[in-house]
Structure formats: structure tokens, C-alpha cells
Amino acid sequence: MAADDTTPLGRWLARDDDEEELWRRLAPGPPIDEVARRISAVPRSFLEPGLSVRALVGDVLDELVPDPLAPLSAPARQAAEVAALVDADRHDAARRGAAVALWTWASEDDLGPTDPRLLPWAAARVLAAMAWRLAPVVDPREWLADAERRDEAARTFLFWSGQLPAGEDVATARALLESRDSLRRDQSLGQALEEQRHRVEVLRRLREARAREAAARPGHE
Known part of the structure; x- marks a missing residue:
């Protein structure tokens, strides 16, 4: 499947995030039920059509990871770049997915x-995964209505945050x-995902081979 980079899935596949590497270095996270509870409590205002995800990034993330020397911290700036694309694409489900992710962090104020703590x-x-990987396949409104889809959203959020659900080992969580995984269970979309994973693995092996070659050169310290 050749994905159009301007579609949500196309944007996700173009990122080449290394899923295998992330599984190897997850930090401890909260219980998955707690993350799901926060998703279920998302305010209606976060789901309004036309909501500016870019504006939410500044409101939510800069409070969590402030940078006194810049208007936005580095994590917030990177998230703002994703949010700007989500806003520009005008894909309603993707916008809702990103907004729910931002609420999950913002819920600290209310809950x-x-x-x-959830790591920002x-x-x-995380915004990319929720907006471009999950939301186009399972609309975020289903995350609120269906317990299994909400569990999927919570696990997606926590995994791409780099955290392991409390009480689970890596094998169980995976x-x-x-x-x-609704995307992987869709035959045609799952094929595109597997192609991406293969590409990322090839790139990782190439980087490792180059690192070994560099280490073996005379004069390398």
C-alpha cells in the first residue's frame, strides 16, 4: 500500500518511529485502567469541531514541561509541529484523537x-500515534463509548509515551x-504498517553496522 503522506495514516507511516526499540526501553507507568478512566472523562469542549490542537499544546504541555528561556519547551515545540499538521489537514477524527491525548495529560488538574506520572x-x-495511527481507524468517540476501544486508546497512549502499564511485564503489555490493535487487524492497513516496521528495522540495522564499522577504524576511541 502506498500511503499518501497527507492522509493521517500516510503521515504516521512517514515518521518511521522505531516500535521495537521503544519496547526495549519502556519506563514504569500507571495502571492502564487509570489512563482509560481519564480518557473516558474527556470534556466535551475537547471534542468540539474546529478545535485548535495547536492552541491546546501551548495550554497543556508548556505547563507540564516549562522552559523559562523560550515561549515553548522542546517537547511542546515538537508537539506543536504535529498539532499544526493535524489542524491543517482538517481530519476531524485525527483532531479529536490529538485533543483526547492532550486532555489525558491535562487531566492532572482535575483528577x-x-x-x-504520565510522561510528556x-x-x-503520542499526538502522532493517537491522531494519525489510531483515530482514523477507530474514531475517538468510540473510545468513550466502548470499553475495549478505550483500553486500546489507553494502551496506545501509554506505549508511545514510553511507559509500561503498572502490573504488566513487557510481554503481557505487548x-x-x-x-x-485495530490498525494491525485491518488487512490492507496492516500490510502498510508491516512494511513500515520492516523499513525501520532495515534502517536500524544499517545504523548499527555503520557504528560497528566506525568503532573498528584505527584511531577510534
Whole structure:
């Protein structure tokens, strides 16, 4: 499948995020039920048509990761770049997906912090996953109405945040996420995803080979 880079899925596939590497370095996260509870509590204002995701990034993320030397911190700036594309594309489901992700961080104000806290450092990657990977396949309104789809959204959010659900090891968390992965279960879309994963793996091996070659050169310290 040749994805158009201006479609949500096309934008996701163009990112080449290394899923395998992320599974190897997950940090401890909160219970998955707690993340799902926050998703279910998203205010209606976050789902309004025409909502500016870019504006939400500044409101939500800069409070969590402030930078006294810049209008936006580095994670917020990177997330703002994704948000600007989401806004420009005018894909309603993608916009809702990004907004729900931002609410999940913002929910600290109303519901208190999770334990451990949700990490905002990979916010751009999380926004991309929720807006471009999941939302076009499962509309965020289904995340609110259906418990299994909400669990999928919570697991997607936590994984791309770089966190492991509390009480689960990597094998369990991976099996549960993959069993709910709506994109992978769609035959045609899943093929495009597998092609992306293969491309990322080839690039990773190439980088490793180049690093080994560089280390073997005379004079390398």
C-alpha cells in the first residue's frame, strides 16, 4: 500500500518511529485502567469541531514541561509541529484523537497526577500515534463509548509515551496491545504498517553496522 503522506495514516507511516526499540526501553507507568478512566472523562469542549490542537499544546504541555528561556519547551515545540499538521489537514477524527491525548495529560488538574506520572517528553510521538495511527481507524468517540476501544486508546497512549502499564511485564503489555490493535487487524492497513516496521528495522540495522564499522577504524576511541 502506498500511503499518501497527507492522509493521517500516510503521515504516521512517514515518521518511521522505531516500535521495537521503544519496547526495549519502556519506563514504569500507571495502571492502564487509570489512563482509560481519564480518557473516558474527556470534556466535551475537547471534542468540539474546529478545535485548535495547536492552541491546546501551548495550554497543556508548556505547563507540564516549562522552559523559562523560550515561549515553548522542546517537547511542546515538537508537539506543536504535529498539532499544526493535524489542524491543517482538517481530519476531524485525527483532531479529536490529538485533543483526547492532550486532555489525558491535562487531566492532572482535575483528577490529580497518576502514579507514576504520565510522561510528556514524547508528546509529539503520542499526538502522532493517537491522531494519525489510531483515530482514523477507530474514531475517538468510540473510545468513550466502548470499553475495549478505550483500553486500546489507553494502551496506545501509554506505549508511545514510553511507559509500561503498572502490573504488566513487557510481554503481557505487548500481547494485550497487539490483540486490540485495530490498525494491525485491518488487512490492507496492516500490510502498510508491516512494511513500515520492516523499513525501520532495515534502517536500524544499517545504523548499527555503520557504528560497528566506525568503532573498528584505527584511531577510534
